Amino acid sequence: MPIVPAFILRRLYVKESLRNTPDGWSFTLRNSLGSGYATGLVPLKLNEVTEISMTSTWFVDGESDATITFDQVTDQNTFGLKMNKEIEINVTGDRLTDGEHNVYFGCIVPGIGQIGFDFTDTVAN
Numbered sequence: 001m002p003i004v005p006a007f008i009l010r011r012l013y014v015k016e017s018l019r020n021t022p023d024g025w026s027f028t029l030r031n032s033l034g035s036g037y038a039t040g041l042v043p044l045k046l047n048e049v050t051e052i053s054m055t056s057t058w059f060v061d062g063e064s065d066a067t068i069t070f071d072q073v074t075d076q077n078t079f080g081l082k083m084n085k086e087i088e089i090n091v092t093g094d095r096l097t098d099g100e101h102n103v104y105f106g107c108i109v110p111g112i113g114q115i116g117f118d119f120t121d122t123v124a125n
Contacts, residue, residue, distance in 0.1 A: 058092070
């Protein structure tokens with residue numbers, strides 16, 4: 001089974017996109033690696049200790065404009081990231097404090113299994 005190194009996956013994160021929103025926080029992913037999809041997402045992890053509820057973490061599907069929470073991603077309702085497209089990942093809840101934060105993003109890819117990466121960024125104002 002092929003393993004995709006985190007340092008390669010980290011290229012998906014759009015630097016300086018970590019920001020607070022009126023009802024939580026968000027960050028952006030941009031696919032420059034190749035089209036793909038995931039049949040599952042795993043909970044985000046904030047600052048290596050806080051696991052974010054999958055029902056509080058969501059994105060807007062680019063094709064249907066539907067809001068999809070992480071727990072709704074399945075074999076039939078996949079998380080797709082087309083080449084050179086961006087997707088914003090949103091978290092509803094507490095806003096981030098000023099300063100640096102570390103975020104882990106992971107997903108389950110058919111034929112590979114669970115892959116993921118972390119990034120560290122400062123909240124953009």
